[in-house]
Amino acid sequence: MSTRHPMPFDAFVAPARAHPQLWRLGLGLVLIVAGNMAVSAAIFAAVLWLRGAESGPLTLGATPGLMVLVLLSFGGVVLGTWAAARLLHRRGLGTLIGPRRRVVRHFLAGVAVIAVIYGIAFLVGVGRMDLERNLAPGLWLAWLPLALAGLLLQTGAEELALRGYLQQQLAARFASPLMWMVLPSVAFGLLHHDAGMMGENAWLVVGVTGLFGLMAADLTARSGSLGLAWGLHFANNVFALTVVAPAGALSGLALFTTPFGADDTGAMRGLLLLDVAVLGVIWGLCRLGLSRRAR
Template sequence: MTASMPARLTSPAFSAYVAPARGRAQLWRTLLGVILILGIYAGLLALFLLAIDRWYGPGAERLLQARSPVGTVLVLATFLGMALGPVLAVVILHRRRPLTLIGPLRPALRDFCITAGVVLALSLVWMLLPGGPPLERKLDLGLWFQFLPLALLGILVQTGAEELVFRGYLQQQLAARFATPLAWMVLPSVLFGLLHYDPQTMGGNAWLIVAATALFGLIAADLTARTGTLGAAWGLHLANNAVALLFISAEGPLDGLSLWTYPFSQHDVAAMRPLLLLDMAGLVLIWALARRALRR
């Protein structure tokens, strides 16, 4: 590393977390790692889509919109390829153990549980507050419980895959090479946000979704820098997505496992915008409370 990282943004634990990446931190290795991750993900995704198309025939396209429990679980399962990419990249290109992407396991588990607990507690308070938009029942409770184990496993895979790539592989490798947080904190977060740009689904709110996702990335990157493990970011991500996918969703893709939906779709720009802004404010509050809880 060319210079020491700013102390106010990091911790000795983060320096230890980045240490395994310092031996082979050349940019060409990291770029090849990104290509390898994309190639593995795209290749396995193509095979998965081919298998689904052959199995379900004409109904495959509708199934993959994730408007049903089965479709949502299948879409979440596609992230297994994304999870495999960084694991192989660190082994093949950087000659280090995959568990170094996570950090020390006991502190990581503790950070995971603390942050997930903060998100779930605040989400419960928010759901119980009066005055919100009316909700419509989406899924029968018995069916919801039947799918709950698979749903949680799928969300664990999906959020874990994204964290391994963005707060694990990219943040570690870039922090090992560059001192500035613009490289190892901001750049992966901006990329994370841009990959969620979907004007077909979100219409006029597409760039607001990018901003909200980039903010999430910055918060997850900061928690990783403070704790020196992937646990806090993963716990934040899993609990956040579990609430959005399993409890209250807007009508549209990925609402297939939700107990309730809002009485409007993801295309409704005017109705969605206040909720997105409220979610962003809630993320900042969660970040502040999580940092306080993790310090203890």
């Protein structure tokens, strides 16, 4: 079966073709999961030790410190992906990302697109909500550098594992986009399923997140690097976790929170469906920019 793909994705996938065996990919995914579990468990154990005899529930990401630790736990994904690429495929971490200059250029472009679109959406819609102040501005600014560093790590880890390692290795083995574009996107969506936090919206969140994954996979294939997908992912999470977040878990770094939680079926469903429309606009603009640059 031919595994040739349109440029520049063909060059992006080339390093994966030396060792495309599925058993290597399977073991690599095990290493990624193991790395994530090990680092997450170590961080959780450290938090429990520092809390000592304090009573009360430990809500995921409910304070700035806990939220930063949640983001730092994704370092385990990076370590696992590095180990998989090095030990099983004999290649470095840089081959999962793409050419450095292109990555930086496309990353900044992705951030700019999200900033403009979400800025307009905030002024037109979200900004009119009865938002609640979550952190004092001074405290928010003090935590912001750590928040941005943590979000760079968290989004970079997910892009590295899914749009880098998994998408590349599947594309090295299969020609069909159903394998190398859809499967990583389905995995991305399923990893965000949390019925305890999202309630009845859990599967809608999976669908919207999977749609973002599909968009990111397509842009990765069109651009030949993780830069654009990473920039979009990073800027999206900056807005969703440090500017306006649903009340409750994962709101520890947000300047404002919505008057409803993530498990509020009606309110969140409306926002998620709006996200679908916004994602379509963002994807179209990015595709247009890439096609013009290719001329």
